[in-house]
Amino acid sequence: MTAVATRPASPGRVRRRRNIPKVVWVFLAVPAVVELAMVFWPALNSFYLSFTEWNGLGAAKPVGLDNFKELASDEVFRGALQNNVIWAIGFGGLSVLGGLALALALNRPRRGVGLYRSAIYLPMVFSLAVTGLFWRVQYQPDGTINTLLGAVGLESLEKQWLADPDTALYAVLVAAVWRQVGYVMVLYLAGLKGTDPLLDDASAVDGATAWQRFRFVTWPQLRGVNTVVFAVTVIDSLRTFDIVWAMTHGGPYHSSELLSTYMFQQGFTFLNLGYASAIAVVIFALALIFIITYLVRATKEEAV
Amino acid sequence: MSTATLAPPAVENVSPPPAKRRKKGWGYHAVMAPLALLWIAPMVFVLVLAFRSFDDIAARGTAAWPASFSLDGFSEAFGRGAMGRSLWTSIQVTVPAVLFSLLLASWAAYALSRFDIPGRRAILLTMLAGNLLPPQILLIPVSRVMESLGIYDTLVALVTIHVGFGLGFYTFVLHGFMRSIPSELTEAARIDGAGPVQIYARIIMPLCRPSLAALGALATTWIFNDLIWAITVLRTEAKLPVTAALLNLQGGYVSNWNVVAAASVIAAIPTAIVFFAFQRHFVSGLLMGSSK
Numbered sequence: 001m002t003a004v005a006t007r008p009a010s011p012g013r014v015r016r017r018r019n020i021p022k023v024v025w026v027f028l029a030v031p032a033v034v035e036l037a038m039v040f041w042p043a044l045n046s047f048y049l050s051f052t053e054w055n056g057l058g059a060a061k062p063v064g065l066d067n068f069k070e071l072a073s074d075e076v077f078r079g080a081l082q083n084n085v086i087w088a089i090g091f092g093g094l095s096v097l098g099g100l101a102l103a104l105a106l107n108r109p110r111r112g113v114g115l116y117r118s119a120i121y122l123p124m125v126f127s128l129a130v131t132g133l134f135w136r137v138q139y140q141p142d143g144t145i146n147t148l149l150g151a152v153g154l155e156s157l158e159k160q161w162l163a164d165p166d167t168a169l170y171a172v173l174v175a176a177v178w179r180q181v182g183y184v185m186v187l188y189l190a191g192l193k194g195t196d197p198l199l200d201d202a203s204a205v206d207g208a209t210a211w212q213r214f215r216f217v218t219w220p221q222l223r224g225v226n227t228v229v230f231a232v233t234v235i236d237s238l239r240t241f242d243i244v245w246a247m248t249h250g251g252p253y254h255s256s257e258l259l260s261t262y263m264f265q266q267g268f269t270f271l272n273l274g275y276a277s278a279i280a281v282v283i284f285a286l287a288l289i290f291i292i293t294y295l296v297r298a299t300k301e302e303a304v
Numbered sequence: 305m306s307t308a309t310l311a312p313p314a315v316e317n318v319s320p321p322p323a324k325r326r327k328k329g330w331g332y333h334a335v336m337a338p339l340a341l342l343w344i345a346p347m348v349f350v351l352v353l354a355f356r357s358f359d360d361i362a363a364r365g366t367a368a369w370p371a372s373f374s375l376d377g378f379s380e381a382f383g384r385g386a387m388g389r390s391l392w393t394s395i396q397v398t399v400p401a402v403l404f405s406l407l408l409a410s411w412a413a414y415a416l417s418r419f420d421i422p423g424r425r426a427i428l429l430t431m432l433a434g435n436l437l438p439p440q441i442l443l444i445p446v447s448r449v450m451e452s453l454g455i456y457d458t459l460v461a462l463v464t465i466h467v468g469f470g471l472g473f474y475t476f477v478l479h480g481f482m483r484s485i486p487s488e489l490t491e492a493a494r495i496d497g498a499g500p501v502q503i504y505a506r507i508i509m510p511l512c513r514p515s516l517a518a519l520g521a522l523a524t525t526w527i528f529n530d531l532i533w534a535i536t537v538l539r540t541e542a543k544l545p546v547t548a549a550l551l552n553l554q555g556g557y558v559s560n561w562n563v564v565a566a567a568s569v570i571a572a573i574p575t576a577i578v579f580f581a582f583q584r585h586f587v588s589g590l591l592m593g594s595s596k
Contacts, residue, residue: 020419021500028415031408031471032427038468039434042445049444105336112333118583119340123347125579125586126572127529129547133554133568134346137353137561142365144349178346186587239438242531246551263440268536273444280440291436295429298476 046284049277056271067278077279080250080257083169084286087240087258090170092233094177099184099229104214106185107192117189121182128179132246135175136162162248165255172247172256176240184229191225192218224297231294238287259283347572354378354565366561377566381553385563387570389542390549394528394574397459397545401466402523406516408467409474414504416475417482418490428479435472442469443536450537461537462545466527474519481515482508514588521582522589525575546571 050067054060071077102120106113123131138144139161146158161171195218203217241260244250250257250265259279267276353366357374364371381387412431416424446465450456455464489511490503498506509516534548541552550571557563579586 020421024415024419024421024500027411027500027504028421028427031412031475032431034408034464034468035431035434035471037449038446038465039437039442039472042442042449043434043437045445045448046441105332110329110332112336116336116340119343121587122344122576122579125525125575127531127547127575129529129531129550130568130572133550133564134350136554137350137366137565138346140366140561142367144346144367147365147367178343235436235438239440241440242547245531246554260438260440264443264532267444277444280438280443283438284441287436287438291433294436295433298432299425299429 043284046277046280049274050281052274052277054273056273060274063274067275070275071278071282076254076257076262077259079254080259080262081282083255083257084238084259086169087173088234088237090173091176091180091237091240092230094173095180095184096229096233098177098181100188102181102185103188103192104218107189117185120185123179124182126179128176128242129246131175131179132172132243135171135178136247139171163252165252168248168252168256172244175247176243179243180233180236184233187225187229187232188222191222194224195221227293227297231290231297234290235287235294238283238290259286350565350568353561354569356562358560358562361561362559374562377560377562378570380557380560380563381567381570385549385553385557385567386542387546387549387553387567390544390546391570391574393459393543393549394545394547397462397466398524398528401463401470401527402520404463404467405470405474405523406478406520409471409478409519410504410509410512410516412471412475413478413482414508417479418487418503418508419500428476431472432476433472435470435476439469439532443532446533447536456537457539457543459538459543462534465533465537466530469533470523470526474523477519478512478515481512485511514585517582518585518589521578521585524578525586528575528578546574 049060051062051064052060053063053066106117106120126134140146141158141160145161149155149157159167161167199217199221200213203213208217239260240258241264244256244258244261245264248256250261254262259282263276263279263283266272266279352370353361354377355373355375356370357372357376360368360370360372360374415421416428421427447456450461450465453461455461485508489507493503493507528545529547530545531547531551534545538544538548541549544552550567553567554564
């Protein structure tokens with residue numbers, strides 16, 4: 001984001017040479033072939049497989065749209081889809097609000113800010129699996145959360161957080177947000193660096209309140225970052241797999257099932273490869289619009 | 305410079321009385337310090353738990369104030385839990401995967417940024433799009449491709465998919481950087497008789513060092529932290545990298561919280577080291593991600 005703001009309007013156009021040496025084609029071809037073989041070819045295959053029934057042995061049997069019809073009436077799939085919506089809103093909303101608030105609070109250099117920032121984004125370096133285990137410990141029946149609730153006299157709220165179908169998804173969500181807030185904060189800190197402090201000062205002199213200055217001066221200048229944060233968050237939330245797998249495996253009774261975990265179970269536990277591919281295609285379709293948003297944004301930036 | 309903060313409005317620029325300013329600083333730290341502590345509390349708690357003894361935890365609960373100090377958790381995690389082996393596996397995967405990713409990405413970025421390749425914008429965006437795909441759409445076919453290549457259930461397969469999947473993003477970021485290198489530099493070298501490979505190796509790559517470092521720090525944590533690719537292309541338990549091994553171990557030590565905590569700490573330490581050693585690069589790497 002900052003790159004846009006600071007880069008001069010028209011950088012000296014890189015003059016390229018007309019005839020391209022052979023070795024350059026090799027430079028381009030090797031990575032392109034690797035990505036074709038590992039990403040694009042498999043992706044196409046998934047589309048094909050989603051119209052088949054296959055257990056991995058012998059040939060896949062084409063079944064037309066049967067997998068998708070079956071999905072429409074699959075309770076677990078519908079639950080997972082619903083959970084994914086809750087997840088996208090909860091995970092996205094909380095980490096964006098938290099990240100933005102923290103970025104605003106930690107934007108100005110002052111004593112201790114570096115330390116606070118590090119504390120907030122440190123969880124981001126841990127894997128989601130490690131994060132999941134860190135929080136599993138807290139959620140134990142005799143873990144910190146229940147103990148703290150007991151200590152302040154709220155014993156009635158103590159729960160088996162991860163074993164209770166009503167709370168499992170949200171318990172995982174809290175752990176995921178804990179890790180994501182730092183990332184969003186870093187993105188917004190970069191965005192804030194690109195805003196014009198003079199505008200803010202001027203409006204402060206004119207008597208604007210902190211909220212007015214944020215809403216009418218800072219926020220409009222963050223539009224670019226918002227697009228990126230929004231797209232990244234939604235793509236991330238559709239991808240979410242590790243942390244759920246580490247904490248609940250989608251259980252109990254599919255109460256924390258997301259599309260990604262359900263797909264993995266169907267594909268790698270039950271070997272319903274066609275059915276699992278159909279779920280993957282649904283995930284792709286949902287992600288597509290946000291991938292395009294992101295690419296459009298990237299194109300704009302490229303064009304600068 | 306004063307941008308919007310959560311602090312009260314409109315006083316700071318109109319000659320703030322010093323007393324007031326100090327008071328405001330107090331309020332700020334009174335909010336932020338507990339918040340930061342709350343943020344690191346789960347980590348500290350797990351760290352403490354890892355050093356308690358099984359008996360202490362069994363008798364007094366995981367949340368009790370520690371009354372013991374024991375390295376049993378670690379010795380069990382390293383011993384029967386084989387965390388040492390899986391840590392080594394992770395290193396064997398991460399190092400080549402990061403190096404090959406950056407090498408291949410720098411090739412593609414060089415070709416696309418310095419030469420008039422037809423449709424280069426489309427190629428670049430297609431490569432980036434590949435990295436944005438949800439991995440779920442690749443999992444089943446990728447495991448099949450690895451089987452037909454005869455490398456399923458080997459670390460080579462894991463390295464290969466990490467390189468293939470990450471390439472698009474690394475290429476995009478490096479392309480942005482290489483494009484900003486003035487063409488006069490490479491033109492001068494070309495007139496002096498340097499070929500495209502020499503220009504790449506002697507001029508472009510050295511200039512890209514900062515962005516390579518940032519991308520390297522980021523890629524290291526991504527690849528080291530991966531779970532889904534590992535459980536997709538590997539089957540043998542003894543070959544699993546540390547994240548996947550950690551989950552297996554947790555299944556085997558359901559109530560041995562000191563072992564589970566110790567194993568999580570072991571799995572967390574390498575990325576924490578990368579973070580502290582390359583903090584600056586790490587953050588700038590994330591920012592590259594944002595402006596891609």
